Amino acid sequence: MDPNAHRRALLALTDELGARLRTSHEVCQDLTLTVRYADRTSTTRSRALPEPSAHSPALTTLAYSLYTSLGLERARAHHLALRADRLRPDETAHHQLLLDDGDDKARRIEAVTDAARSRFGPHVITAATLARATRGGHPREPS
Template sequence: MSERAVLHVRFLGLSDRRGEGHHELVRLLEDLTPVVRSLPPDAALADVRGALRYFEADAERLAGLVRVRALARHGVDCAVGVAGNPLLARLALVGRDGPGVWVVPEDPEGIAEFLAELPVDALPGVGAATARSLAGYGLGAVGRLAAAPPATLQRVLGAGQARRLRALARGEDPTPVVPGAPEPTLAVEHRFGHDELDAAWRHRALLSLADELGYRLRGAGQTARALTLTVRYADHATTTRRRELAEPTAHTPALLALADTLHNALGLQRARVRAVALRAEGLAAADRATRQLSLDPADERRRRAEQAADRARRRFGAGAVGPAGRAGRPGRAA
């Protein structure tokens, strides 16, 4: 049984503030504890174990204090998950669109009950394809995944993935909160000037984001293994979808193709979209990435043109060149 001492804080409404305030809000958490990990663009993890005695309060009360201070100093409310480890604190906010504090039980029975009905794609690293595969075996809920015989999971997932997901389904996460740990992700966001209903304009925004992500990844000599799309609506609710790329890449067309696939799969019709964001995950050095050689001359021409465009940007500025049809610089209203 682990002591509840980890907060996963999601700051609400930052998309309406044009990206301002995240660092200030993270510093607000650092007033409580030095063990804080920033999770851009709108969240943070904090281990308040050492603060419990100092403030003579439990973690739930400290979470309430975070909300009060964020509102008083920055006009921003929070959704806070409180649990014994980072995984459970994150899962406490699954399906929570508004402000509040949600506490995961400390005892094993309470943790199992909390996890039982969560969908398996709430677990980190479970994409749409894995979720569909598990659902086909009747393992679409976390509780059923945790209770499944190890041999069954190995047949479905393979030995390594089966062990990892079974541990996650039981709420096991020995990972500490590491202050200042480098984030293996890169995120960009586009905020519309009004609640956007037109899918064509959302595609233009995704083109801008994929272009920006690709340029920044290539400039840092990195590739991404997966992409996460977040759609934020007018009522501040969000939808998030994640999928692995076919291969680690920083190639803008590959990033855009997956971003469009994730967006189209949402089936948004008359949704009033306030912002869209892309996050590249699983970053690694480009010189260590393997790439399937292409026999398509057009693909090689696109890559050479991409390299030339990158050189022009570095020389004349990021806005000097870019794909036709993009919706302007990410992070600014269209």
């Protein structure tokens, strides 16, 4: 029921989805979010990205927008699923250049993160929001 837990789940999904797309050299044009509730009903929303992408922050922004559009206040969501639609090879996608270098910096960081993950494993670098709580620099054991 916690919206923050839902946002963390969406962040984890978009991070993994973006990494998979980049590894397979694909981009997606649409995202589809499916929310399954405690009463076994579900809601699905789809929306197109402004430009085809495998860039995790772009995927995250759209996933958050899809989630917000559902208007869930006290819903008992049990399952969130995110699907990339209308896939195509990444060499066919074009990226609009911006005057702000923030996006370029994020893309360079993403490339370094992908390289580290391919060498050391998928969980070597993760968003702080997704990191497990630590005590004394070591991951806590699950309770």
